[in-house]
Amino acid sequence: LKIVSTITELRTHLNSLSGVVGFVPTMGALHSGHQSLINRARLECDIVVVSAFVNPTQFLEGEDLSKYPKTEKDDDQLCKDSNVDILFRPNISDIYSRDEVSIKAPGIRGYILEGYMRPGHFDGVLQVVLKLFNIVSPKKAYFGKKDAQQLALIKQMVSNLFLSVDIVECETVRERSGLALSSRNRYLNEQEYEKAKLVSKSLFIAKSEVDKQNYSISDIKTKMKNILNGIEVQYISFVDREFQYIDQVEEGNTIILIAVKIGSTRLIDNIWV
Numbered sequence: 359l360k361i362v363s364t365i366t367e368l369r370t371h372l373n374s375l376s377g378v379v380g381f382v383p384t385m386g387a388l389h390s391g392h393q394s395l396i397n398r399a400r401l402e403c404d405i406v407v408v409s410a411f412v413n414p415t416q417f418l419e420g421e422d423l424s425k426y427p428k429t430e431k432d433d434d435q436l437c438k439d440s441n442v443d444i445l446f447r448p449n450i451s452d453i454y455s456r457d458e459v460s461i462k463a464p465g466i467r468g469y470i471l472e473g474y475m476r477p478g479h480f481d482g483v484l485q486v487v488l489k490l491f492n493i494v495s496p497k498k499a500y501f502g503k504k505d506a507q508q509l510a511l512i513k514q515m516v517s518n519l520f521l522s523v524d525i526v527e528c529e530t531v532r533e534r535s536g537l538a539l540s541s542r543n544r545y546l547n548e549q550e551y552e553k554a555k556l557v558s559k560s561l562f563i564a565k566s567e568v569d570k571q572n573y574s575i576s577d578i579k580t581k582m583k584n585i586l587n588g589i590e591v592q593y594i595s596f597v598d599r600e601f602q603y604i605d606q607v608e609e610g611n612t613i614i615l616i617a618v619k620i621g622s623t624r625l626i627d628n629i630w631v
């Protein structure tokens with residue numbers, strides 16, 4: 359494992375290696391969800407590059423940027439254990455200058471759901487992902503379905519801007535309890551953690567309804583809300599795989615998305631049915 363912070367170091371090291379480059383962008387605080395993306399890249403590519411960068415432009419004012427978990431030593435170890443070739447951990451000044459060309463997320467898909475709750479968030483996500491793609495020049499880049507809207511928008515950017523990178527969609531990794539792994543789970547105290555488990559439980563109930571051919575969104579929502587009793591639900595939404603709102607579940611083409619706030623922690627999760 360080579361750990362680099364500057365673009366020059368990264369490129370020098372990349373140039374000394376040869377083969378297909380697979381890239382896993384992250385914000386650090388790595389867990390088994392990230393590791394599954396890394397493992398997939400390791401299987402499919404010759405060179406695996408991981409970035410760990412807490413991107414300031416995707417955080418809104420008042421969000422948790424400064425207290426975003428930092429676990430650099432553990433991240434190094436996880437990358438070493440997973441046979442990562444290069445861990446790129448740039449400083450903000452390596453990535454951003456004072457006056458920047460900006461990227462705007464698409465006006466509808468980028469500004470519903472997460473984009474509505476966090477206006478401008480996806481502008482920042484796309485800006486940094488585009489920069490990272492240009493820095494690393496990967497053949498393949500790996501993203502989690504856990505952040506389904508982000509994944510859809512990155513695919514759209516690749517298509518709209520004719521980028522030559524393959525986006526690989528990776529399944530959400532969950533704890534045994536069902537809770538989707540997230541760096542933000544570290545913020546939860548014991549009571550909050552118990553509540554957080556209900557989020558995935560509600561999604562599994564929704565899936566079992568769809569399995570029983572119940573395609574009524576209002577009915578499934580009611581059943582989900584019953585489980586989420588006492589939790590601040592920001593949205594439960596049903597979209598198709600193109601992220602368009604739908605009137606009823608289309609089996610095989612639906613994503614059920616949920617965002618909640620538990621204490622001061624915001625969690626998102628989803629299930630593809």
Ligand code: AMP
Nearest residue numbers: 384385391501502504505529530531539
């Ligand atoms: P983050 O560090 O949270 O920005 O996430 C980096 C990448 O890991 C993104 O593509 C996420 O979708 C993905 N990811 C985060 N959590 C999980 C998870 N539980 N399972 C699979 N992928 C995940």
